[in-house]
Amino acid sequence: MATFFFYFWIHLSLFYQAAHGYWLMAANNVLTTQRIDPIVNPGVVSTHVHGILGGSNFGLNTTTDDLRASQCTSIPIPQDKSAYWYPQLYFQWSNGTFTSVQGNPVIKAQVLKKINAQDFSLDYLFSDTPGNTTAFPKDFRMLSGNPDLRTFDPSSFAQQAVTFLCLDFNGKSTRFNELPKQRCPSGIRSQINFPSCWDGVNTDSPDHQSHIAFLSTGPDNGTCADPHFPITLPRIFMEVYWVSQEFDDFRRQAAVPDQPFVFSNGDPIGYSYHADFFNGWEDGVLERALEECNCNPYGDPSCCVAKGIFDLDQSKRCFLSTIVDEATLGTLDSLPGNNPVQAHCFEEYFANYTPALLSPAMAFTDTNVPTPTGTVSVPAQTTSIAQSARGTCLGNSSLRPQTPRFMLLGALILSSCWLLS
Numbered sequence: 364m365a366t367f368f369f370y371f372w373i374h375l376s377l378f379y380q381a382a383h384g385y386w387l388m389a390a391n392n393v394l395t396t397q398r399i400d401p402i403v404n405p406g407v408v409s410t411h412v413h414g415i416l417g418g419s420n421f422g423l424n425t426t427t428d429d430l431r432a433s434q435c436t437s438i439p440i441p442q443d444k445s446a447y448w449y450p451q452l453y454f455q456w457s458n459g460t461f462t463s464v465q466g467n468p469v470i471k472a473q474v475l476k477k478i479n480a481q482d483f484s485l486d487y488l489f490s491d492t493p494g495n496t497t498a499f500p501k502d503f504r505m506l507s508g509n510p511d512l513r514t515f516d517p518s519s520f521a522q523q524a525v526t527f528l529c530l531d532f533n534g535k536s537t538r539f540n541e542l543p544k545q546r547c548p549s550g551i552r553s554q555i556n557f558p559s560c561w562d563g564v565n566t567d568s569p570d571h572q573s574h575i576a577f578l579s580t581g582p583d584n585g586t587c588a589d590p591h592f593p594i595t596l597p598r599i600f601m602e603v604y605w606v607s608q609e610f611d612d613f614r615r616q617a618a619v620p621d622q623p624f625v626f627s628n629g630d631p632i633g634y635s636y637h638a639d640f641f642n643g644w645e646d647g648v649l650e651r652a653l654e655e656c657n658c659n660p661y662g663d664p665s666c667c668v669a670k671g672i673f674d675l676d677q678s679k680r681c682f683l684s685t686i687v688d689e690a691t692l693g694t695l696d697s698l699p700g701n702n703p704v705q706a707h708c709f710e711e712y713f714a715n716y717t718p719a720l721l722s723p724a725m726a727f728t729d730t731n732v733p734t735p736t737g738t739v740s741v742p743a744q745t746t747s748i749a750q751s752a753r754g755t756c757l758g759n760s761s762l763r764p765q766t767p768r769f770m771l772l773g774a775l776i777l778s779s780c781w782l783l784s
């Protein structure tokens with residue numbers, strides 16, 4: 364497991380294996396917070412809210428070409444118009460309402476530049492040959508983590524890839540596999556590693572995961588030793604720093620004072636934490652960075668800027684106007700999509716109400732001017748379809764959580780989009 368370390372921002376030093384080329388970038392801002400997921404739920408309103416980072420040409424459907432055509436990006440490297448997204452965190456009040464927790468995301472792209480015998484002595488063949496990192500191909504996309512999980516298998520690399528740090532900048536920060544059941548004086552950091560071994564053929568797969576694999580000895584450790592996944596990609600490690608400590612004074616007014624936070628999909632434990640990546644790097648830039656941006660052992664990318672590989676501008680901002688016409692931030696009566704809060708098992712319901720879609724979607728860089736808003740292109744819909752639900756609580760009323768109010772309206776929809784095993 365990686366050494367514990369924490370930082371606030373790009374220029375604070377941190378320690379990591381110096382043999383690995385990597386850089387670190389703190390997103391300049393969150394592009395938008397909406398129920399959009401063009402990988403798992405393309406073309407439709409997604410099941411839960413995501414914080415989204417990256418290129419402004421993000422939408423219900425996207426391609427690498429779309430992202431490359433973005434007017435701006437919320438990533439400090441303007442050549443990176445990729446999209447990165449993760450579930451939004453909320454605080455649940457005892458009266459059943461939710462307030463969004465502010466998240467500040469940091470992305471670390473690690474390049475397994477030089478694989479030498481000292482680091483990877485277990486794999487002599489590989490260590491004998493310098494490992495070359497391949498840039499993400501066009502339209503490459505992936506999902507790390509599983510939104511349906513409510514249990515923990517410690518032997519699973521995919522689950523080891525998700526961790527939470529209970530931050531205490533004046534004391535000791537502690538790592539957990541679930542949301543910490545204690546006050547975290549400096550906030551909570553959710554962390555996720557993406558797989559970095561690729562089959563070399565498919566840019567996606569039905570579950571958005573089976574075209575990629577984790578390294579051989581752990582989510583952050585090893586080589587691409589599996590012959591089915593021989594191509595080494597840069598490894599993305601994404602951290603979201605949640606300003607959860609602002610809620611500590613209100614814990615007694617929480618639905619569950621011990622652990623009052625819940626992700627947008629209704630998970631109050633954290634095992635379902637996940638993140639998505641859609642490649643939107645400008646053609647050739649990542650390729651060059653993987654060859655030459657190996658110049659600072661602490662992840663400071665300014666030496667890559669000095670070499671002319673890419674630019675870095677931490678002052679720029681980039682926002683996307685509302686596409687799914689509903690509130691996702693602030694205090695809300697229910698989680699968007701009416702997701703019930705469910706621990707230990709889950710049932711998937713869709714709200715019978717689908718918000719309107721607005722278009723055009725507009726990029727903007729200044730929050731001091733009125734946010735641009737499109738007009739309704741697809742009206743809101745109320746449906747009442749009786750279908751069997753999907754989930755691990757099904758057929759076990761002892762596990763079934765409190766019946767949420769909206770269920771009285773009778774919308775149970777089977778989602779065939781998620782084929783996660």
Ligand SMILES: *[C@@H]1O[C@H](CO)[C@@H](O)[C@H](O)[C@H]1NC(C)=O
Pocket residue numbers: 364365366580581584585
């Ligand atoms: C990588 O895995 C090896 C073998 O399990 C272990 O000895 C080593 O400490 C790990 N390195 C890191 C950085 O976790």
Ligand SMILES: *[C@@H]1O[C@H](CO)[C@@H](O)[C@H](O)[C@H]1NC(C)=O
Pocket residue numbers: 405406423424
């Ligand atoms: C979005 O993608 C889905 C799945 O590929 C497709 O069915 C749908 O028509 C697309 N929607 C739009 C608006 O392009």
Ligand SMILES: *[C@@H]1O[C@H](CO)[C@@H](O)[C@H](O)[C@H]1NC(C)=O
Pocket residue numbers: 456458459460616694
């Ligand atoms: C629920 O409690 C929160 C926090 O006290 C408050 O802001 C909100 O207005 C309440 N909502 C309702 C519907 O009572």
Ligand SMILES: *[C@@H]1O[C@H](CO)[C@@H](O)[C@H](O)[C@H]1NC(C)=O
Pocket residue numbers: 493494495
């Ligand atoms: C690694 O790069 C070297 C030099 O560019 C090249 O000759 C070699 O074929 C590459 N090896 C792999 C496994 O891609």
Ligand SMILES: *[C@@H]1O[C@H](CO)[C@@H](O)[C@H](O)[C@H]1NC(C)=O
Pocket residue numbers: 758759761762
């Ligand atoms: C329902 O869940 C409880 C608690 O985990 C378990 O003991 C019981 O066997 C389950 N029943 C069925 C029918 O799955």
